[in-house]
Amino acid sequence: MSEMHEHDYDYESLPDNSSLSVNLIAGALAGIGEHTVMYPADSIKTRMQILNPTPQAVYTGVGNAITRISTTEGVRTLWRGINSVILGAGPSHALYFGTYEFCKDIFGGNKPGGHHPIAAGIGLSTTAxxxxxATIASDALMNPFDVIKQRMQIHGSTHRTVMECARTVYLREGLIAFYISYPTTxxxxxPFQAVQFSSYEYFRKVINPRGDYDPKTHVIAGGLAGAIAAAATTPLxxxxxxxxxxxxSNDLRVRNCSGLFDAFRIIYENQGLKGFIRGIRPRVLSHMPSTAICWSVYEYFKWVITARDRAQLARAYD
Structure with a gap:
């Protein structure tokens, strides 16, 4: 009888990797957990990035923003628009992780040595x-929900429900309003996901070379990956x-902004180079724990859902 036990093999190395349904379910749960927990930080980030905000919406920092919003508008304001995220995050993250796992397997990322970014660039190319x-597919689904979320987050927003906001934006600005930012997104x-995935896989392998399920590994690797990716992509x-x-916006040039390069020009002309790092602190503050949560929830549910497969594999060695 073999001496191999369940804890002696990598839960991510099941036959044919994990099934698509496993990745879809785990991804959906991870997405909802990620976005809901750190939503207030995301709300603050959105407000700090608004060009030429009203005096009531000018904040000196994250702490100042939390205090002023809570005292003048109510704590619930920090959560306004979260329903849009919940509606979109589940399906989009299911698609996101399902596509990632499928493509990673197709590109050879699950082969031995496939997750080592500094080893001849192999790990970086496959995971990136x-x-x-994954992000091309998921963002196509999530972009309209993200537009609605930000319209509800800004100071003075009169939108109270997702459907009311969506209807108003569509009637006033047309379908293009939901996808004007898609190329920029x-x-x-x-690059955000390429940096995040590559960093996560790299740190995960460095911290836990055996590949066993280890919550601490996923928290640390996820947090580091999220912070690096968030800081690097703040200007975008x-x-x-x-x-x-x-x-x-009351600024006609902003209202008629046609795309990424036009947005860059407007930002630079109004606030110079410092305008491109507005909201970097709440963005990193949001993404570092939320990415850690996302990967931890994803890996946990992936581990739980595949428990039967692990048990069957263990019996095969007995």
């Missing part, structure tokens, strides 16, 4: 490419916020 494919999220996120909230 899989991450890019991809320009931002493809500022431009995306401008595009997604352009319909609420």
């Amino acid at each position: 490419t899989a991450g890019a494919c 991809l320009t931002m999220t493809i 996120d500022v431009a995306k916020t401008l595009l997604q909230t352009r319909g609420t």
Whole structure:
């Protein structure tokens, strides 16, 4: 009888990797957990990135923003728009992780040595490419929900429900309003996800070479990956916020902003280079724990859902 036990093999190395349904379910649960827990920080980030905000919406820092919003508008304001995220995050993250795992397997990322970014660039190319494919698919689904979320987050928003906001934006600005930022979103999220996935896989392998399920590993690797990716892509996120909230601006040039490069020009002319890092602190503050949560929840449910497969594999060695 073999001496191999359940804890002696990598839960991620099941036959044919994990099934698509496992990745979809785990991804959906991870997405909802990620976005809901750190939503207030995201709300603050959006407000700090608005160009030429009203005096009531000018904040000196994250703490100041929390205090002023809570005392003048109510604590619930920090959560306004969260329903849009919940509605979109589940399906989009299911698609996101399902696509990632499928592409990573196709590109050879699950082969031995496939997750070592500094080893001849092999790990970086497979995981980064899989991450890019995943974000193209998920952002196409999530972009309208993100537009609605930011319209509800801004100071003075009169929108109270997701459907009311969606209807108003559509009637006033047309379908284009929901996708005007999609090219910019991809320009931002493809490098964001490429950096995040590659960093996560690298740190995970360094911290836990055996590949056993280890919550601490996923928290640390996820947090580091999220912080690095968030800081690196903040300038693109500022431009995306401008595009997604352009319909609420009193500045005609902002309202008529046509794309990424136009947004960059407007930001630079109004605030110079410092305008491109507006909201970097709440963005990193949001993404570091939320990415850690996302990966931890994803890996946990992936581990739980595949328990039967692990048990069957263990019996095969007995």
